[in-house]
Amino acid sequence: MNILISAYGCSPVRGSEYGIGWNVVKQIAKDHSHKCWVLTNTTDQSQIEQELANSPLDNVTFIFVAMSEGSRNSGLSHYLYYIAWQIRAFFVAKKLQDEIGFDLVHHVTYQNSWLPTSIGWLDVPFIWNGGAKDKIPSVLLKTLSLQSAMMERIRMVSMNALGRFTQWSVASRAQLILSREASQWSDNLPVKAFPPFGLNQKDIERLGQLPQRQDEPFRVVSIGRFLGWKGFALGIRAFAQFHREHPTSEYWLIGDGPEKEGLQKLAKELGCGDAVRFWGKLSRDQVLQRMAEVDVLMHPSFHDHWPTVVLEAMASGRPVVCLDIGGPSLMVQEDWGIKVPVDNLSQVINDLDQALLQLAINGEKRISMGLKGRVIVSENWSWEIIGEQMLSLYQEVINS
CATH class of the missing domain: 3.40.50.2000 (Glycogen Phosphorylase B;)
Known part of the structure; x- marks a missing residue:
């Protein structure tokens, strides 16, 4: 199986989203019947290359999608950077699709229900790590600094505005949406409660x-x-x-x-x-x-x-x-x-x-x-257990 992974966050030395990106790739690499191409940001390129030099993943190819520097700060500028990166990654993916022909595409990170990814427009069976639709309870906003409270309000407005677009442009194209809670989504979407996440x-x-x-x-x-x-x-x-x-x-x-x-x-x-x-x-x-x-x-x-x-x-x-x-x-x-x-x-x-x-x-x-x-x-919660379950989901999507 030729698999394309979109993992904006991917690092062998960091946790959370970046660790998830890296470990999903490692689980795919264990099955040598699969070949994997990974689109990722350049942020952790040196760490990835160093890790691969020490422990090669022979059936995995990393493609580092570069963007202009100076716009990766947290907050609104980071969201804009992320969206711009997704657009550039799509054109890289489209070229790869014409050359290779993928059997499956999986958007791994960020796990986010409202920031769009364009990778699902390749007309290839598409799995989306859709995250969840969490908003801060209003009583907790009182604990935030003025700047943090403003950023959270911007985030909530963005979730509402971009969420509708993402529902149309991403969720509607997915053969499978992996989310923390299926109950947060429309009943007509193919959502499965599944944690693509663990410890090695x-x-x-x-x-x-x-x-x-x-x-x-x-x-x-x-x-x-x-x-x-x-x-x-x-x-x-x-x-x-x-x-x-x-x-x-x-x-x-x-x-x-x-x-x-x-x-x-x-x-x-x-x-x-x-x-x-x-x-x-x-x-x-x-x-x-x-x-x-x-x-x-x-x-x-x-x-x-x-x-x-x-x-x-x-x-x-x-x-x-x-x-x-x-x-x-x-x-x-x-x-x-x-x-x-x-x-x-x-x-x-x-x-x-x-x-x-x-x-x-x-x-x-x-x-x-x-x-x-x-x-x-x-x-x-071991990655070995999660990885086996995830590869089974891949096969289910292909078979369907």
Whole structure:
């Protein structure tokens, strides 16, 4: 089978969307009856080429689609860059189709329901990672900086405007749409609830060897880019309340981004500045090492799709505290984490505080949850399992 993959985000050294792009390609490469061509951005070209030099994928060809520099910033300019890249990638794909003839096309990343991709216009059986249709609950907008709140409003307006166009131009052309929740889509569309997402077996085994932690101080960690919608400000507010009841506790923040200065200021204003440690941006290996030194992952993101860090925490035996919205709400169940409903802001902060307190004072429950999370990841979320399921879907689409 000749397969064309569109993976704007694709990297062997990054997580989330970029890791998804890379790992989907690796799973296809395991079946040597398939040949795979990958359209990707030039952002991680050097890392991809270095990885291929060390571990070749003989049946995979990467095509790096270049765009002009200087327009990849986060926010509106990034969305415009992404759309422009999709248009250029289509013309590259069309030329490849004329030369090769593909049996299947799969748009892998970004997983997004409202930003269009043109790859489905090749008149080849088309699978679309359609993401989900998440909007921030209005009560959470109050926690955002002015700039972040403005960006989220722009995002919501864009979702409504572009979403209609994407429904017509992309969804209607797909033989299969892979989404987090089929219920978010029109009944007449071929949507399947499927997570093209996981951890590789090596990482699962590595994280599974981390010992359960019972020493003081009790440590909470949040990991990600410091953007408003990631919810770090909400996390600090909840931790500040928890810290007053558990004054030896610590909150580690791993990452960097435009909200960092505001987060540092907020921690000081709430009286927990000395207990909140900003580690900066760390490599993925360093992040996994830090998991051994914490007790709980707090992931207060407002609209994450499939956050890799949640699986990494589960695999390392650390319970996850998250909001009961978005992808984490499907990944986390009561046996291995605590989900907080979103009704109003004070309720969310209080419930996050109580979740942390519950895990801090009940070490036996914390350890039991952690062990259950490890089992869930090993049995359901390895890339080897997801890859087999995905290749079966490919065959179903071709056969139909």
